[in-house]
Amino acid sequence: MKKTIVIVDDHILIAQALKGIIENFEDFQVLYECENGKDLQDKFQLKKPIPDIVLLDISMPIMDGFETAKWLKKLHPGILIMILSMQNDEQSVIKMIQLGINGYLLKNTSPYELEKALKQVAKEGFYYQDWASRIVFASLNNKKEEQRTIKLTDREKEFLKYTITEMNYKEIAEKMFCSPRTVESYRDSLFEKLELKTRVGLAVFALKNGFE
Template sequence: MKKKIVIVDDHILIANALASIITNFEDFEVLYVCENGTELQKKMRTESLPDIILLDISMPVMDGFETANWLKKEHSQVLIMALSMQDDEQSLIKMIKNGAKGYLLKNAHPKELEEALHKIVKNGQYFQEWATSKVLSTLYGNSKSSDEITISDREKEFLKYTITEMTYKEIAEKMFCSPRTVENYRDSLFEKLELKTRVGLAVYALKNGYEE
């Protein structure tokens, strides 16, 4: 049985092009296309539920972040694959926080799109190489847990802020310390958690409940 897909993108030409490409995939079919999250909400009240939603991040009326958060609360069984024009770490963090299980750049080749759809169905997640499997594994159970390491209260406080859009300088101001001290927290956590990027810290914080 083919997996059912809904495309949510305010750029109709892009949305229809995606639908046309997916029509040629043996294991997938497109149910319908929506221009924003509000339209998706209306459709999902009357139409069949999809298995996967390809969700554009930047949309008017109701954007991808808000739509993903609504889907997480109301239809958590639906897999969300975020679509974006840019490899933006902050958008990646925010979409994961709001329930996305995949993140695909719009310049991906159709073969990669098909592979991404297969992998998100099989594995429950799909992220491109730039996001790095090492970083995202922290969200899905392959990294050290908080029980295996010692994290200080100040490091936990710092982890909370990695999920936000604040710069390290702004985090330092929030924590009433110097930027250098914040860098020390960051470097210490990189070593303890065996991570290399802020995205890694953010998804670790999400997984272990270090949210504001």
């Protein structure tokens, strides 16, 4: 069954071009396009189909990508968000990751990489190009001294090791001989201690700090 996508971009020609490209991908189909976040809200209220993935631009009038991502994560947390933007500055990338988006691509990416990114987001829940990953690692480096003062329990450290695997939370719970609810409590505690919101952030922290 194909994964469904909604494109949110105020440039109509770009949105239509993206739709044409994605319709050639075997595993995906575009449901509709929106001009900005407010347009997306309106279509949801009109009972338009809810997609698996939102392909989201950042710079848009009325309701930009930051506001849209925040709204989606609050009211529709099950939707995967892939940023497709011209903005590659550190502030935009870090802010979007803090909002909990699942992937970040630049608009000059190739159709091949777009398909690859969509497949990985659909399967694993995240995708970041190398340049975006470097920004994340640099940000964590800047907080290195601060992170050293954070006290983690042995079970939280054990959980961190599993965040860099392909195991889901239920499988991690089995490995740790505890319930999925307990694993979720470790995750939520780490989110609060490390000021993170996604498993991607936990995985990057785990890699950077040697929890392998």
